[in-house]
Amino acid sequence: MSGLNQGDMRLSGHGLRCVRGGREVFAGLDFAAGSGEAVAVMGRNGSGKTSLLRLIAGLLVPAGGTIALEGGHSELSLAEQCHYLGHRDALKPALSVAENLTFWADFLGGERFDAVESLAKVGLDHAIHLPAGFLSAGQRRRLSLARLLTVRRPVWLLDEPTNALDVAGQDMFAGLMREHLASGGMIIAATHAPLGIESRELRIGGAA
Numbered sequence: 001m002s003g004l005n006q007g008d009m010r011l012s013g014h015g016l017r018c019v020r021g022g023r024e025v026f027a028g029l030d031f032a033a034g035s036g037e038a039v040a041v042m043g044r045n046g047s048g049k050t051s052l053l054r055l056i057a058g059l060l061v062p063a064g065g066t067i068a069l070e071g072g073h074s075e076l077s078l079a080e081q082c083h084y085l086g087h088r089d090a091l092k093p094a095l096s097v098a099e100n101l102t103f104w105a106d107f108l109g110g111e112r113f114d115a116v117e118s119l120a121k122v123g124l125d126h127a128i129h130l131p132a133g134f135l136s137a138g139q140r141r142r143l144s145l146a147r148l149l150t151v152r153r154p155v156w157l158l159d160e161p162t163n164a165l166d167v168a169g170q171d172m173f174a175g176l177m178r179e180h181l182a183s184g185g186m187i188i189a190a191t192h193a194p195l196g197i198e199s200r201e202l203r204i205g206g207a208a
Protein backbone atom coordinates (compact mmCIF):
# COMPACT_ATOMS: atom_id res chain seq x y z
CA MET A 1 0.00 0.00 0.00
CA SER A 2 1.50 3.33 -1.01
CA GLY A 3 -1.09 5.44 0.85
CA LEU A 4 -1.17 7.90 -2.08
CA ASN A 5 -4.32 9.63 -3.29
CA GLN A 6 -5.31 8.93 -6.87
CA GLY A 7 -3.14 10.94 -9.27
CA ASP A 8 -0.50 11.63 -6.63
CA MET A 9 3.05 10.48 -7.14
CA ARG A 10 6.03 10.00 -4.91
CA LEU A 11 9.61 9.71 -6.09
CA SER A 12 12.16 8.46 -3.60
CA GLY A 13 15.70 7.22 -3.35
CA HIS A 14 17.14 5.18 -0.50
CA GLY A 15 20.73 4.44 0.39
CA LEU A 16 22.00 5.64 -2.97
CA ARG A 17 25.65 5.16 -3.74
CA CYS A 18 27.29 6.72 -6.75
CA VAL A 19 30.70 5.75 -8.10
CA ARG A 20 32.27 7.55 -11.05
CA GLY A 21 35.65 6.76 -12.56
CA GLY A 22 36.24 4.24 -9.75
CA ARG A 23 35.79 6.94 -7.08
CA GLU A 24 32.88 7.09 -4.65
CA VAL A 25 31.04 10.39 -5.15
CA PHE A 26 28.37 9.85 -2.48
CA ALA A 27 26.89 7.02 -0.44
CA GLY A 28 23.87 6.49 1.80
CA LEU A 29 21.91 9.26 0.09
CA ASP A 30 18.14 9.42 0.69
CA PHE A 31 15.68 11.79 -0.95
CA ALA A 32 11.94 12.02 -1.50
CA ALA A 33 9.55 14.28 -3.38
CA GLY A 34 5.81 14.13 -3.84
CA SER A 35 3.39 15.66 -6.35
CA GLY A 36 3.57 19.43 -6.18
CA GLU A 37 6.98 19.48 -4.48
CA ALA A 38 10.33 20.84 -5.55
CA VAL A 39 13.69 19.72 -4.19
CA ALA A 40 16.75 21.94 -4.60
CA VAL A 41 19.89 19.78 -4.68
CA MET A 42 22.76 21.84 -3.32
CA GLY A 43 26.44 21.15 -2.66
CA ARG A 44 29.93 22.15 -3.65
CA ASN A 45 31.34 21.60 -7.14
CA GLY A 46 31.89 17.91 -7.75
CA SER A 47 29.68 16.77 -4.83
CA GLY A 48 27.48 14.77 -7.20
CA LYS A 49 24.40 16.91 -7.96
CA THR A 50 24.48 16.20 -11.70
CA SER A 51 25.27 12.56 -10.97
CA LEU A 52 22.15 12.28 -8.77
CA LEU A 53 19.94 13.72 -11.53
CA ARG A 54 21.48 11.29 -14.02
CA LEU A 55 20.86 8.37 -11.67
CA ILE A 56 17.17 9.34 -11.41
CA ALA A 57 16.93 9.81 -15.18
CA GLY A 58 18.35 6.33 -15.71
CA LEU A 59 21.44 7.68 -17.46
CA LEU A 60 23.72 6.26 -14.75
CA VAL A 61 23.37 3.05 -12.75
CA PRO A 62 23.60 3.36 -8.95
CA ALA A 63 26.40 1.39 -7.28
CA GLY A 64 23.92 0.78 -4.46
CA GLY A 65 20.48 1.70 -3.20
CA THR A 66 17.14 2.05 -4.95
CA ILE A 67 15.06 4.67 -6.74
CA ALA A 68 11.30 4.24 -6.99
CA LEU A 69 8.35 6.15 -8.40
CA GLU A 70 4.99 5.34 -6.81
CA GLY A 71 1.71 6.34 -8.34
CA GLY A 72 3.01 7.28 -11.78
CA HIS A 73 1.91 5.85 -15.11
CA SER A 74 2.07 2.09 -14.60
CA GLU A 75 3.04 1.34 -18.22
CA LEU A 76 5.88 3.84 -18.39
CA SER A 77 9.35 3.59 -16.87
CA LEU A 78 10.60 6.30 -14.52
CA ALA A 79 12.89 7.55 -17.31
CA GLU A 80 9.90 7.90 -19.62
CA GLN A 81 8.15 10.06 -17.03
CA CYS A 82 11.15 12.36 -16.54
CA HIS A 83 12.45 15.36 -18.38
CA TYR A 84 16.20 15.62 -17.92
CA LEU A 85 17.50 19.07 -18.70
CA GLY A 86 21.29 19.09 -18.54
CA HIS A 87 23.28 22.21 -17.80
CA ARG A 88 24.43 22.24 -21.41
CA ASP A 89 21.65 22.93 -23.92
CA ALA A 90 21.20 19.96 -26.24
CA LEU A 91 20.37 21.82 -29.45
CA LYS A 92 21.19 21.33 -33.11
CA PRO A 93 22.66 24.66 -34.28
CA ALA A 94 21.71 24.25 -37.97
CA LEU A 95 18.04 23.58 -37.21
CA SER A 96 15.64 26.43 -36.54
CA VAL A 97 14.17 27.08 -33.11
CA ALA A 98 10.88 25.44 -34.17
CA GLU A 99 12.69 22.47 -35.79
CA ASN A 100 14.72 21.87 -32.62
CA LEU A 101 11.53 21.70 -30.61
CA THR A 102 9.89 19.34 -33.13
CA PHE A 103 13.01 17.15 -33.07
CA TRP A 104 12.76 16.82 -29.28
CA ALA A 105 9.01 16.20 -29.36
CA ASP A 106 9.49 13.41 -31.95
CA PHE A 107 12.40 11.96 -29.97
CA LEU A 108 10.60 12.01 -26.60
CA GLY A 109 7.22 10.88 -27.97
CA GLY A 110 3.93 10.97 -26.09
CA GLU A 111 1.32 13.68 -26.17
CA ARG A 112 2.63 17.00 -27.45
CA PHE A 113 1.41 20.51 -26.91
CA ASP A 114 1.54 23.45 -29.27
CA ALA A 115 5.18 24.36 -29.98
CA VAL A 116 4.40 27.98 -30.91
CA GLU A 117 2.51 28.44 -27.64
CA SER A 118 5.44 26.92 -25.71
CA LEU A 119 7.86 29.27 -27.45
CA ALA A 120 5.63 32.23 -26.64
CA LYS A 121 5.58 31.21 -22.97
CA VAL A 122 9.39 31.27 -22.83
CA GLY A 123 9.54 34.53 -24.82
CA LEU A 124 11.03 33.06 -27.99
CA ASP A 125 8.14 33.28 -30.46
CA HIS A 126 9.91 36.11 -32.33
CA ALA A 127 12.84 33.77 -33.12
CA ILE A 128 10.88 30.75 -34.28
CA HIS A 129 12.58 30.49 -37.73
CA LEU A 130 16.06 31.48 -36.56
CA PRO A 131 18.78 28.79 -36.60
CA ALA A 132 19.45 27.74 -33.00
CA GLY A 133 23.16 28.43 -33.63
CA PHE A 134 22.33 32.16 -33.74
CA LEU A 135 20.71 32.20 -30.29
CA SER A 136 22.33 33.85 -27.28
CA ALA A 137 23.09 31.72 -24.21
CA GLY A 138 19.91 32.85 -22.44
CA GLN A 139 17.82 32.25 -25.57
CA ARG A 140 19.27 28.74 -25.91
CA ARG A 141 18.25 28.08 -22.32
CA ARG A 142 14.74 29.38 -23.03
CA LEU A 143 14.49 27.02 -26.01
CA SER A 144 15.51 24.11 -23.77
CA LEU A 145 12.82 25.13 -21.29
CA ALA A 146 10.20 25.14 -24.08
CA ARG A 147 10.82 21.39 -24.37
CA LEU A 148 9.35 20.96 -20.86
CA LEU A 149 6.12 22.56 -22.04
CA THR A 150 5.81 20.93 -25.47
CA VAL A 151 6.14 17.40 -24.11
CA ARG A 152 4.49 17.11 -20.70
CA ARG A 153 6.20 14.79 -18.25
CA PRO A 154 5.52 14.83 -14.51
CA VAL A 155 9.09 14.71 -13.19
CA TRP A 156 11.39 17.59 -14.13
CA LEU A 157 15.10 16.92 -13.46
CA LEU A 158 16.84 20.22 -13.97
CA ASP A 159 20.56 20.89 -13.84
CA GLU A 160 21.24 24.54 -13.00
CA PRO A 161 18.12 25.56 -14.92
CA THR A 162 18.41 29.31 -14.41
CA ASN A 163 21.96 29.51 -15.82
CA ALA A 164 22.21 32.33 -18.37
CA LEU A 165 18.65 33.53 -17.73
CA ASP A 166 18.22 37.26 -17.10
CA VAL A 167 16.07 38.46 -14.20
CA ALA A 168 12.89 38.51 -16.32
CA GLY A 169 13.75 35.01 -17.59
CA GLN A 170 14.20 33.75 -14.03
CA ASP A 171 10.80 35.18 -13.07
CA MET A 172 9.21 33.63 -16.17
CA PHE A 173 10.75 30.26 -15.34
CA ALA A 174 9.68 30.47 -11.69
CA GLY A 175 6.11 30.94 -12.97
CA LEU A 176 6.40 27.89 -15.23
CA MET A 177 7.75 25.79 -12.35
CA ARG A 178 4.88 26.91 -10.11
CA GLU A 179 2.34 25.95 -12.81
CA HIS A 180 4.00 22.56 -13.18
CA LEU A 181 3.87 21.93 -9.43
CA ALA A 182 0.27 23.16 -9.22
CA SER A 183 -0.68 20.60 -11.88
CA GLY A 184 0.76 17.79 -9.71
CA GLY A 185 4.26 17.63 -11.18
CA MET A 186 7.50 17.51 -9.25
CA ILE A 187 10.91 19.11 -9.68
CA ILE A 188 14.36 17.99 -8.62
CA ALA A 189 16.83 20.74 -9.48
CA ALA A 190 20.59 20.94 -8.99
CA THR A 191 21.37 24.54 -8.26
CA HIS A 192 23.92 26.89 -6.72
CA ALA A 193 21.39 29.74 -6.53
CA PRO A 194 17.87 30.02 -5.10
CA LEU A 195 15.31 28.56 -7.50
CA GLY A 196 12.82 31.35 -6.94
CA ILE A 197 10.08 28.96 -5.81
CA GLU A 198 9.31 27.22 -2.55
CA SER A 199 11.53 24.15 -2.36
CA ARG A 200 13.02 21.66 0.04
CA GLU A 201 16.82 21.58 0.25
CA LEU A 202 18.78 18.39 -0.28
CA ARG A 203 22.42 18.98 0.53
CA ILE A 204 25.05 16.60 -0.81
CA GLY A 205 28.53 16.29 0.65
CA GLY A 206 28.42 18.86 3.46
CA ALA A 207 28.54 22.64 3.20
CA ALA A 208 29.38 24.21 -0.17
Ligand SMILES: Nc1ncnc2c1ncn2[C@@H]1O[C@H](COP(=O)(O)OP(=O)(O)OP(=O)(O)O)[C@@H](O)[C@H]1O
Nearest residue numbers: 020021025043044045046047048049050051052190
Ligand atom coordinates in the same frame (compact mmCIF):
# COMPACT_ATOMS: atom_id res chain seq x y z
N1 LIG B 1 32.30 10.57 -16.78
C1 LIG B 1 32.92 10.67 -15.61
N2 LIG B 1 33.95 9.86 -15.30
C2 LIG B 1 34.58 9.94 -14.11
N3 LIG B 1 34.25 10.82 -13.15
C3 LIG B 1 33.25 11.65 -13.41
C4 LIG B 1 32.52 11.63 -14.63
N4 LIG B 1 31.58 12.58 -14.59
C5 LIG B 1 31.69 13.17 -13.39
N5 LIG B 1 32.69 12.62 -12.68
C6 LIG B 1 33.11 12.99 -11.33
O1 LIG B 1 32.00 12.79 -10.45
C7 LIG B 1 32.02 13.79 -9.44
C8 LIG B 1 30.64 14.42 -9.34
O2 LIG B 1 30.38 15.16 -10.52
P1 LIG B 1 29.02 15.92 -10.73
O3 LIG B 1 29.06 16.52 -12.11
O4 LIG B 1 27.91 15.02 -10.40
O5 LIG B 1 29.12 17.06 -9.62
P2 LIG B 1 28.24 18.37 -9.38
O6 LIG B 1 27.90 18.39 -7.92
O7 LIG B 1 27.10 18.41 -10.32
O8 LIG B 1 29.28 19.51 -9.70
P3 LIG B 1 29.12 21.04 -10.19
O9 LIG B 1 28.57 21.84 -9.04
O10 LIG B 1 30.54 21.43 -10.50
O11 LIG B 1 28.25 21.04 -11.41
C9 LIG B 1 33.13 14.78 -9.80
O12 LIG B 1 34.25 14.49 -8.99
C10 LIG B 1 33.43 14.47 -11.24
O13 LIG B 1 34.78 14.70 -11.55
